[in-house]
Amino acid sequence: MTDPTTSPEDHWKQTDGAFSDSGFDPIAFFAETTRKGSVVSRANSIGSTSASSVPNTDDEDSDYRHETSYKDSYKDRRRQAHTQAEQKRRDAIKKGYDDLQSIVPTCQQQSEFAVGAQKISKATILQKTIDYIHFLHKEKKKQEEEVSVLRKEVMALKIMKTNYEHIVKAHQNNPQQGEDQVSDQVKFTIFQNIMDSLFQSFSSTVSVNSFQELSACVFSWIEEHCKPQVRNIFGKSFLDMHWNPEIL
Numbered sequence: 558m559t560d561p562t563t564s565p566e567d568h569w570k571q572t573d574g575a576f577s578d579s580g581f582d583p584i585a586f587f588a589e590t591t592r593k594g595s596v597v598s599r600a601n602s603i604g605s606t607s608a609s610s611v612p613n614t615d616d617e618d619s620d621y622r623h624e625t626s627y628k629d630s631y632k633d634r635r636r637q638a639h640t641q642a643e644q645k646r647r648d649a650i651k652k653g654y655d656d657l658q659s660i661v662p663t664c665q666q667q668s669e670f671a672v673g674a675q676k677i678s679k680a681t682i683l684q685k686t687i688d689y690i691h692f693l694h695k696e697k698k699k700q701e702e703e704v705s706v707l708r709k710e711v712m713a714l715k716i717m718k719t720n721y722e723h724i725v726k727a728h729q730n731n732p733q734q735g736e737d738q739v740s741d742q743v744k745f746t747i748f749q750n751i752m753d754s755l756f757q758s759f760s761s762t763v764s765v766n767s768f769q770e771l772s773a774c775v776f777s778w779i780e781e782h783c784k785p786q787v788r789n790i791f792g793k794s795f796l797d798m799h800w801n802p803e804i805l
Contacts, residue, residue: 657682661689706769709776716779 658664658677663685667677762781763774 654679654682657686661686663689706773706776709773709780713776713779 661682664677664682667681667685759778762778763771765771
């Protein structure tokens with residue numbers, strides 16, 4: 558350590574002391590050089606410490622405050638956007654449950670009988686909605702079956718109407734004369750032969766387990782066996798009469 562009271566001239570004198578009249582003294586020169594380096598290093602350290610302790614300027618403080626404010630504002634905007642999105646989602650879910658409660662009849666009935674301000678739970682609304690959907694599916698299937706039966710009835714009535722129109726037209730074009738009439742026995746025999754043939758197909762096709770099933774089977778049998786097949790039955794009956802003239 559050097560004495561602070563030592564003047565610069567003394568330092569130079571000490572340095573010059575390394576060069577004596579007798580020649581250069583390397584040990585003395587090295588010691589003096591090391592001492593000067595430590596003095597300079599300590600001065601630099603003191604200057605750096607002084608510079609670092611200088612407070613920030615007003616511009617630097619303003620920039621820092623502006624950056625901090627911008628970050629806080631960005632976080633607030635994100636938080637608000639997230640809150641709004643969550644609120645919209647909850648409002649949409651609530652509206653969906655309210656719509657279900659107003660549409661499903663069983664939910665309406667239960668809400669009418671609810672005591673005080675008691676509300677129907679969401680689980681109850683969902684369960685009653687599922688039950689109502691199952692009920693609608695069953696009703697749809699039942700109505701489709703009824704529509705199918707009605708269509709068959711309409712088709713059978715159209716066939717009967719067409720046949721009666723042909724009969725009326727035939728009577729109008731060929732009025733019967735008294736001498737061409739046949740006995741009631743002949744009519745009954747023809748009718749019996751036709752009915753015997755039809756009854757065989759009727760008995761094998763029609764089921765009588767229930768009235769609804771009977772009706773459906775009858776109309777199906779009419780559609781399948783009372784069209785061209787009746788013509789063949791009529792033809793066979795007339796042939797039988799032709800080969801058995803005693804019937805006449």
